Amino acid sequence: MGVTPISWYLALSGMLFAIGTIGVLTRRNLIVIFMAIELLLNAVNLSFVALARSLGSMDGQVIVFFVMAVAAAEAAVGLAIMLQLYRLRETLNADEVTTLRW
Amino acid sequence: MVTVTATDALRWIVLFPALGFLWNLFLGRRFPGSAKLVGPGVLLAAFIAAVLAVLQLHALPAQSALRDVVFPWIDVGTLRANVAFWLDPLSAVMVLVVTGVGFLIHVYSIGYMHDDPDVARFFTYLNLFVTAMLVLVLADNLLLLFMGWEGVGLCSYLLVGFWWTKEENATAGKKAMLANRVGDACFLVGLFLLIQYAQTLDFAGLERQADVLRVATIGGWSVPLVVCLLLLLGATGKSAQIPLYVWLPDAMAGPTPVSALIHAATMVTAGVYLTCRLHVLYALAPEALTAIAVVGAVTAFYAATIAVAQMDIKKVLAYSTISQLGYMFLGVGVGLPGAAVFHLVTHAFFKGLLFLCAGSVMHALSGEQDMRRMGGLWRRIPITSATMAVGTLAIAGVPPFSGFFSKDEIIWGAFAGPHPHPVLGVVGYAAAALTAFYMGRLMCLTFFGTSRVDAHAEHHLHESPPVMTIPLVVLAVLAAVGGVLPVPHVVEQVTGHVRMDEATLAAKAVAIADTLGGLGLAWVFYVLRPELPGNVATALGGFYRLVRDKYRIDELYDRVIYRPVLAMADAAAWVIDRGFIDGIVNGVGAFVVSTSGAWRRIQTGNVQHYALSFLVGALVLVTYYLVG
Amino acid sequence: MSVPLFLLLAVFTVASALVIVIHRNPIYSALGLVSTLFLLALLFIGLEAHMVAVLQIIVYAGAIVVLFLFVIMLLNLQVEEREMVSRPLIGAAVVGGLGLGVLVLVGIALTPLAPPVPVQPGYGGTLTLAERLFTTYLLPFELTSLLLLVAIVGAVVVGKRKA
Numbered sequence: 013m014g015v016t017p018i019s020w021y022l023a024l025s026g027m028l029f030a031i032g033t034i035g036v037l038t039r040r041n042l043i044v045i046f047m048a049i050e051l052l053l054n055a056v057n058l059s060f061v062a063l064a065r066s067l068g069s070m071d072g073q074v075i076v077f078f079v080m081a082v083a084a085a086e087a088a089v090g091l092a093i094m095l096q097l098y099r100l101r102e103t104l105n106a107d108e109v110t111t112l113r114w
Numbered sequence: 115m116v117t118v119t120a121t122d123a124l125r126w127i128v129l130f131p132a133l134g135f136l137w138n139l140f141l142g143r144r145f146p147g148s149a150k151l152v153g154p155g156v157l158l159a160a161f162i163a164a165v166l167a168v169l170q171l172h173a174l175p176a177q178s179a180l181r182d183v184v185f186p187w188i189d190v191g192t193l194r195a196n197v198a199f200w201l202d203p204l205s206a207v208m209v210l211v212v213t214g215v216g217f218l219i220h221v222y223s224i225g226y227m228h229d230d231p232d233v234a235r236f237f238t239y240l241n242l243f244v245t246a247m248l249v250l251v252l253a254d255n256l257l258l259l260f261m262g263w264e265g266v267g268l269c270s271y272l273l274v275g276f277w278w279t280k281e282e283n284a285t286a287g288k289k290a291m292l293a294n295r296v297g298d299a300c301f302l303v304g305l306f307l308l309i310q311y312a313q314t315l316d317f318a319g320l321e322r323q324a325d326v327l328r329v330a331t332i333g334g335w336s337v338p339l340v341v342c343l344l345l346l347l348g349a350t351g352k353s354a355q356i357p358l359y360v361w362l363p364d365a366m367a368g369p370t371p372v373s374a375l376i377h378a379a380t381m382v383t384a385g386v387y388l389t390c391r392l393h394v395l396y397a398l399a400p401e402a403l404t405a406i407a408v409v410g411a412v413t414a415f416y417a418a419t420i421a422v423a424q425m426d427i428k429k430v431l432a433y434s435t436i437s438q439l440g441y442m443f444l445g446v447g448v449g450l451p452g453a454a455v456f457h458l459v460t461h462a463f464f465k466g467l468l469f470l471c472a473g474s475v476m477h478a479l480s481g482e483q484d485m486r487r488m489g490g491l492w493r494r495i496p497i498t499s500a501t502m503a504v505g506t507l508a509i510a511g512v513p514p515f516s517g518f519f520s521k522d523e524i525i526w527g528a529f530a531g532p533h534p535h536p537v538l539g540v541v542g543y544a545a546a547a548l549t550a551f552y553m554g555r556l557m558c559l560t561f562f563g564t565s566r567v568d569a570h571a572e573h574h575l576h577e578s579p580p581v582m583t584i585p586l587v588v589l590a591v592l593a594a595v596g597g598v599l600p601v602p603h604v605v606e607q608v609t610g611h612v613r614m615d616e617a618t619l620a621a622k623a624v625a626i627a628d629t630l631g632g633l634g635l636a637w638v639f640y641v642l643r644p645e646l647p648g649n650v651a652t653a654l655g656g657f658y659r660l661v662r663d664k665y666r667i668d669e670l671y672d673r674v675i676y677r678p679v680l681a682m683a684d685a686a687a688w689v690i691d692r693g694f695i696d697g698i699v700n701g702v703g704a705f706v707v708s709t710s711g712a713w714r715r716i717q718t719g720n721v722q723h724y725a726l727s728f729l730v731g732a733l734v735l736v737t738y739y740l741v742g
Numbered sequence: 743m744s745v746p747l748f749l750l751l752a753v754f755t756v757a758s759a760l761v762i763v764i765h766r767n768p769i770y771s772a773l774g775l776v777s778t779l780f781l782l783a784l785l786f787i788g789l790e791a792h793m794v795a796v797l798q799i800i801v802y803a804g805a806i807v808v809l810f811l812f813v814i815m816l817l818n819l820q821v822e823e824r825e826m827v828s829r830p831l832i833g834a835a836v837v838g839g840l841g842l843g844v845l846v847l848v849g850i851a852l853t854p855l856a857p858p859v860p861v862q863p864g865y866g867g868t869l870t871l872a873e874r875l876f877t878t879y880l881l882p883f884e885l886t887s888l889l890l891l892v893a894i895v896g897a898v899v900v901g902k903r904k905a
Contacts, residue, residue: 016748018858019850021789024752026846028759028778030839035763036725037835043814044771045722047762050806051775054782057798065789068859070874073794073866077875080801081886085893087806091813092901098817099903110719722831729838736845740852 021062028055042094042104046087053083116202116318117178123167124182124199127209128248130159135241142234150228153237154220157244161213168206176607178202181254188257192313200254200317204608207455207601208251208387211462215379216244218585222470223371225582226477236276236369243269247380251387255316256305259388263301263352266381267294273376274368286364293361297351304344311337321394328398338395342402345392346409349385354436355413355443360668362436366428370473373428378435378469379462386442386458390451393609403533407447411528411538411545414440416665418548422555423662426483427472430556433664434509435465437545444542445524449532451609452602457520460596464508464517467589471502474578474586475560479571485556490565494575497583499561501590506557508593510550511629516596521546522625523602526617543628550632558640743788751788755781768814772807779803791866 032055035048057076064072098104134156142149171180179202188195201209220240227233246265253259268291275287308315311330312323320327330337349355354362354377365377376382389396389406396403414437421433438461445454476483478495492499508515511522525546528539567575577583606612639646651658660666758781761774779802786795864870875883 015858016743016745016788017855019855020748020752021785022850023847024755024785026843026850027756029846030843031756031759031763033729033842034835034839037722037729037838038832039763041768043768043810044762047771047775047810050802051759051762051778054779054802057794058782058785061786061789061791061794064791065861066855066858068861068865070865070870071878073791073871074874074879076791076794077797077871078879078882078886080797081890084801084806085889087809088893088897089900091809092897095813095816095901104817106722107720112717113719114714114717726831726834726838729835729842733838733841733845736842736849740845740849 018062018066022059025055025059025062028058040106042097042106042109045106046090046094050083050087053079117175118181118318119174119178121167121170121180121182123163123170124180124201124252125184126163127160127167127213128199128245128252130156130163131241131244131248135238135245138234138238138241142238146234149234149237150224153241154217154224156241157213157217157220160244160248161210161217164206164209164213167201168210171201171203171206193309193315195255195257195315197258198254198316199252201252202608203604204387204390204455205251207459207604208383209248211459212244212247212251212380215462215466215589216247216375218588219371219375219379219466219470222374222473222582222585223369225579226371226473227369230369232276236273239269239272239276240371240375243273243376243381247384250384254318256308257315259391260301260305263384263388264298266376266384267291267298267352270294270365270376270381273372274365276368276372280367283367286361286367290361290365293358294351297348297358300344300351301348304341304348307332307337307341307344317391317394320392324394324398327395336399338398339402342392342396342399343405345388345395346402346406349388349443350409351385353382353385353439353443355385355409355440356416359413359417359436360671363429363432363664366426366432370428370469370476373432374466374469374473377432378465382435382439383442383458383462386439386446386454389443389446390455390605390609393451396446400533403447403449404535405447406443407528407533407535407538410440410443410445410447411535411541412440413437414444414545415541415548416440418545418552419661420664421552422548423658425485427475427485427488427556427560428469428483430485430552431465431468431472434468434549434552435461437549438465438509440545441521441524441542444538445527448524448527448534448538450524450527450602450612450614452605452612453520453523453527455605456599456601457524459599459601460508460516460520460593463589463596464505464515464593467501467505467586467593468509470582470586470589471498471505474498474582475502477578477582478575479567480574482567482571485559487566487568487571488560489563489567490561491567491575492561495577497577497586501583501586502561503557504590504594506553508596510553510633511546511625512633513626514597515594516592516599518625518629519597520601522617522622525625526621527614529621530615530617532612532614543624546625547628547632550629551636554633554636555640558636562641563644743785748785748788751781751785755785769811772810772814775810776803776807779807789866790861793866793868793871 029052032048032051035051036045039045039048057079060072060076060079064070064076094104097109101109103109134152137152138149142152167180171178174180179200181198181200183196183198185197186194187197220237223236223240227236230236243266246262246269248262250259250262250266253262271287271291273287274290275284278284278287305315308320311332312320312327314320314323327338332340347358351358362377362382366373368376396406417433417437417440421430421437424430424433438457442454442457442461445451445457475488475491475495475498478491478498479488482488504515508517511518513519525539525542528534528542529536565572578586755778758774758778762771762778765771765774779798783795783798783803786792786798
C-alpha cells in the first residue's frame with residue numbers, strides 16, 4: 013500500500029480525455045457535446061495538477077486556475093449562443109445546424 | 115566635302131504649315147472661312163521662307179549647305195539622329211517645288227472645295243501633309259526623313275478617304291495606306307541594316323562611312339546592295355512603281371486638288387528624292403541602279419498601255435503619273451539623278467496643271483468624270499481648255515515646252531549616260547509615243563469632236579472662277595517655259611557632275627517624231643474618224659479588255675495575297691485565339707471549378723466531422739512525436 | 743494518496759464520465775458532469791492542491807454546471823430518439839478515441855517520472871497560490887479579468903431576444 017505514482021494520475025487523465033473525445037464526436041445534442049468538452053478540460057486540469065505535484069511547483073495550479081476562468085467565460089458565451097440558436101432553429105441537433113456548408 | 119553653315123532659318127519653312135495645321139485643327143470650325151485663308155496663307159509664308167533660305171544658300175560658296183538643328187533627338191551609342199534640317203541644292207529644289215506648287219494648289223482648293231461643309235478639315239489635312247513633306251525633304255538624317263515619309267502616308271490616307279461616308283473612298287484610303295506599309299516595312303529593314311553596318315543615319319555621316327560600307331557583307335550579299343534594293347522597294351510603295359503601284363489609281367477617289375498635290379507633284383516624288391539623296395549608297399551598289407532603271411522603264415511602258423484604255427479622266431492622269439514616275443526612276447538608274455529631278459520638277463508643273471484642269475472640267479460639268487460624256491468643250495471653257503492644252507503639250511514632250519527637255523534627256527541618257535541600257539531607251543521611246551497618244555486622246559475626247567455631254571450638265575456648264583483659273587495659268591506658264599531651269603546642273607552639285615555627250619540629231623528627230631506621231635494618231639482616232647477606236651477595240655477583243663481592266667493585277671493580288679492573309683487572320687482569330695488560347699484559359703478555369711467542386715464537399719457544416727479531423731490530425735502528431 | 747483510495751475514486755470518475763457521454767437524457771449527463779467534477783476535486787485534494795479543489799467545486803460544479811442546467815430547463819429539451827450519430831461516425835469516433843487513449847498510455851509508459859518532490863507546508867494553499875498569481879502571473883491575471891468582462895457583455899448581447 014504505497015503512495016500512488018503520479019503516472020497513474022496521468023493515465024486517468026488520458027482515459028478521461030479519450031472518453032471526452034468520443035463524447036464530442038458521437039452525441040447529437042449540442043448541450044451534451046458542450047458538456048463533453050468540459051470533461052476534456054477537466055481531464056487536462058487533472059494532468060496539470062498531477063505534474064505540478066510531481067515537480068513541486070505551483071505553476072501547474074496557477075494554470076488550472078486560469079483554465080477554470082476561461083472555461084467559465086466560454087460556457088457563458090457558448091450557452092448564450094445555443095439559446096439564440098434554439099430560438100432561431102427550434103432545434104439543438106448537431107446534424108440540423110449545418111448551414112455553413114458547401 | 116561640304117562646308118556646313120548653321121542657321122535658324124530653315125525651321126520656319128516647316129513651322130508655318132504646322133501652325134496652319136494647328137489653327138485649322140482647333141479653330142477652323144470656330145471661325146468658319148478662316149481655313150480658306152490660313153491654309154493657303156501659311157503655304158505662301160513657307161514659300162517666302164524657302165526663297166529666303168535658298169538665297170542665303172546661294173550667297174555661300176559652292177559645296178556649301180545650311181543646317182538648322184532644332185533639337186537633339188536620339189543619341190544612343192553611336193547612333194545620333196537630331197531633329198535637324200538640311201538645305202543643299204537638292205533639297206532646295208524640292209522645297210521650292212513643294213511650297214510653290216503647293217501654294218498654287220491650296221489657292222485652287224479655295225474655289226474647288228468652296229461648297230464643301232468640311233473645308234476646315236480639308237485644309238487641316240493639307241497643311242499637315244505639307245508639313246510632313248517638308249520634314250521629308252529637309253531632314254538631315256534618314257530617321258527624320260522616315261518620320262516625314264510616314265506622315266505623308268498618313269495624310270494620303272486621310273485625304274484620299276476625305277469623303278469617307280462613301281465606302282469606296284474609305285476603301286481606297288485603306289488601300290493606299292496598306293500598299294505603302296509594305297514599302298515602309300522594307301524601308302525600315304533597310305534602315306536597320308544601315309544602323310547596324312554604318313552606325314549612323316544622317317546623310318553626311320553616311321558619306322563618311324562609305325568605305326566601311328563598301329566591304330560590308332551580310333549572308334554573302336553586299337550590304338549596300340541589300341539596303342539599296344530594300345529602299346527601292348520602299349520607294350516603289352511611295353512612288354507607285356511596280357509592284358506596289360496599285361493604290362494610286364484608286365486614290366483618285368479623293369478630291370482633285372489632293373490628286374494634284376499629293377499624287378502628282380509631291381508625295382509620289384519622295385521615292386525619287388530618297389534615291390537621289392542616297393546617291394552615295396547607290397554608288398556603292400551599281401546593280402541596284404540597274405534594278406531601278408529596269409523597274410522604272412517597265413513601269414513607264416506598262417502604265418502607259420493601261421492609260422490608253424481608260425475612260426475616267428482622272429484614271430488616265432493617274433496611270434500617266436505612274437508612267438512618268440517610271441521615267442524619273444529610269445533617269446536615276448542610268449546615272450542621271452539631275453535629269454530625274456529635272457523631270458520631277460517639270461512633272462510637278464504639268465501634271466499638277468493637268469489634274470487641276472481635270473478638276474476644272476469636272477467642276478464645269480457638275481462632277482462628270484467619264485470622258486464618254488464629254489466633248490466639244492473647247493470654246494465653252496476657254497481658259498481650262500487652253501491651259502490643259504499647254505499641259506498636254508508639255509507632257510507629250512513637244513519642244514519648246516518643259517517636258518521635252520526633261521524627258522528626252524532621260525531617254526537619251528539610257529543610250530549615252532553613265533550606266534547606259536539601250537534596250538530601256540527603246541522602251542522609253544515606246545512609252546513616250548504612248549504618252550503622246552493617250553494625252554492626245556484625253557484632249558480630243560474632252561474638248562473636241564461632238565458634244566456628248568448630258569443635258570443637265572450642259573445646262574450648268576460654266577468656266578471656273580478666277581481663284582481656280584489663275585493657278586492654272588501660272589502653272590501653264592511654268593509648264594511652258596520651265597525647260598530653261600538649270601535643274602540638272604543644280605542637283606549635280608550634290609550628286610556629282612555627269613559628263614554626257616550632247617544628244618545626236620537622230621535621237622532628237624526620233625523623239626519629236628514619236629511625240630507628234632502620237633498626238634496626230636490621237637487626232638485621227640478621236641476627231642477625224644471616231645468610229646476607229648471602237649473597231650480596234652472589238653478587233654483586239656480579249657486583249658483590249660485585259661488592258662482596260664488594268665491587266666487584272668488587283669484581282670491577282672486579291673487572290674494571291676489578300677485572301678491567304680485574311681484566311682490566316684481568320685485562323686489566328688478563331689482557331690488559335692478563340693479555340694486554343696481561350697480554350698486553355700477557360701480550361702484552367704473549368705479545371706479549378708471542377709476540382710474545387712469536388713473538394714468543397716468536405717465542408718459538411720457538421721461540427722463533429724470537423725472535430726473528427728482534428729482528432730485524426732492530433733493522433734498523427736502524437737504518433738510522430740512518440741516514434742520520432 | 744494511497745493506492746486503494748485512488749483506485750476507488752478513479753473507477754467512479756470514469757464511470758461518471760461514461761454517464762455524461764452515454765446517457766440519452768441531458769439532465770442525467772449534467773448530473774454525471776457534476777459527479778465527475780466532485781470526484782476530481784477529491785483527487786485534487788489527494789494531490790495537495792487544496793485551493794484548486796475548492797475552486798473546482800465552487801466555480802465549476804457550483805456555477806458552470808448550474809448554468810448548463812438552467813439552459814437545459816429553459817429550453818425544455820426532450821429526450822431524443824436516436825441520440826447517437828450515424829454508425830460510421832460512431833465507429834470512427836470510438837476507434838479514434840481509443841487510439842488516442844492507447845497512445846497516451848504508451849507515452850506515459852515510455853516516459854519515466856521521477857518520484858514527487860517533497861513540498862513545504864502551505865503548498866497548494868491560498869497564500870502560495872496568491873503569491874504566484876500576483877507576481878509572476880500578474881499579466882494573465884489582469885487579462886483574465888478583461889476576458890470575463892467581455893464574456894459577460896457578450897453573453898448578454900448574444901442572448902438577448904430581438905427587441
